[in-house]
Amino acid sequence: MKTDSIFYQLFQSFPSIFFELIDQPATTANTYQFASVEVKQLAFRIDGVFLPNNDTSRPIYFVEVQFQPDRKLYSRFFTEIFLYLDKTELPNNWQGVIVYPSKNLDIGETARYIELLTPQRVKRVYLDELNSTGEQSLGIETVKLVIEPETTAVTKAKELIAIARQQVTDTITQRDILQLIETIIIYKFPKASREEIQQMLGLGDLKQTKVYQEGKLEGKLEGIPFMLSLGATVEQIAEALSLDIEQVRQIAQSHQYHQNQAPQ
Known part of the structure; x- marks a missing residue:
C-alpha cells in the first residue's frame, strides 16, 4: 500500500487530523497550509x-x-530540513514529525542526532499506540485504519462510516471523509474493484446522491496539485481522472504560479 501517498492526501484534505496527531487543537489547521516544497537551487523536494x-x-x-x-532516515530527514531552512528566508522556528505504524520500525541511527531528538524538536508518532478520546476519535481512528489488519479493516471502516454520518453535519466534509475511508480500503484490497469495495462498505446507494455526483468533479480538480507534486504530467492526470486536458493544464499553470511565489 502506498502509505505515504495516502497520508499526504489525508493531510491535504484534513489538516486538522495532523494537529490532532501531535496533540494540538484541530483548529490550528486554520492557520497553516500543507504543501510539497522544493528547493530549486538543489533540485530536491520535501513532500x-x-x-x-x-x-x-x-x-x-x-x-x-x-x-x-x-x-539512514534521520540523516536524510535532518539534511532536507536544514537545506530548506538555509535556502529560505523564513524566520520561523521548526518541528519535525515522523509517523510510524509502530515503534519497531523506528530503527534509524540516532547517536549523532540525539540532541535533536527531543519531544520539543521532533515528535515521533506510533500509530498503534494512539488512543482515541472525545471529539478527536473520528480523525484519529481514520488514520489508524491504515494499519488495521485486513481481517478487520472492512468492519472498522463500516464503523467509521456510521460515525461520520452521525457526527459530521456538513455534507461536503462528510463526503470527503467517506471518500478517504473508501480510498484506504481500496489500497488495502488492490485486487477488488471499486464497485466491490463500495458494496463491501455499503456506499453504493450513497454514491448516487446529488451531493456525491456534484462533488466528483470538485474532488478531481482538488486532487490535481497533489498529483503534480508527485511528478505526474498533465496528460497522465487527465487520463487518470477522466478530465479534459485543458482543465488540468489551467490548474497546473495556477499551481506552478503559486509554487514560484513560495520561498526559495
Whole structure:
C-alpha cells in the first residue's frame, strides 16, 4: 500500500487530523497550509510541510511518513530540513514529525542526532499506540485504519462510516471523509474493484446522491496539485481522472504560479 501517498492526501484534505496527531487543537489547521516544497537551487523536494499563514510566531512542521525500515532516515530527514531552512528566508522556528505504524520500525541511527531528538524538536508518532478520546476519535481512528489488519479493516471502516454520518453535519466534509475511508480500503484490497469495495462498505446507494455526483468533479480538480507534486504530467492526470486536458493544464499553470511565489 502506498502509505505515504495516502497520508499526504489525508493531510491535504484534513489538516486538522495532523494537529490532532501531535496533540494540538484541530483548529490550528486554520492557520497553516500543507504543501510539497522544493528547493530549486538543489533540485530536491520535501513532500510534507505545514507552512504557517503569514505568522512568524508559529513553527514550520516537516512531516515524514515512514512505513519501511530505514537506518539512514534521520540523516536524510535532518539534511532536507536544514537545506530548506538555509535556502529560505523564513524566520520561523521548526518541528519535525515522523509517523510510524509502530515503534519497531523506528530503527534509524540516532547517536549523532540525539540532541535533536527531543519531544520539543521532533515528535515521533506510533500509530498503534494512539488512543482515541472525545471529539478527536473520528480523525484519529481514520488514520489508524491504515494499519488495521485486513481481517478487520472492512468492519472498522463500516464503523467509521456510521460515525461520520452521525457526527459530521456538513455534507461536503462528510463526503470527503467517506471518500478517504473508501480510498484506504481500496489500497488495502488492490485486487477488488471499486464497485466491490463500495458494496463491501455499503456506499453504493450513497454514491448516487446529488451531493456525491456534484462533488466528483470538485474532488478531481482538488486532487490535481497533489498529483503534480508527485511528478505526474498533465496528460497522465487527465487520463487518470477522466478530465479534459485543458482543465488540468489551467490548474497546473495556477499551481506552478503559486509554487514560484513560495520561498526559495
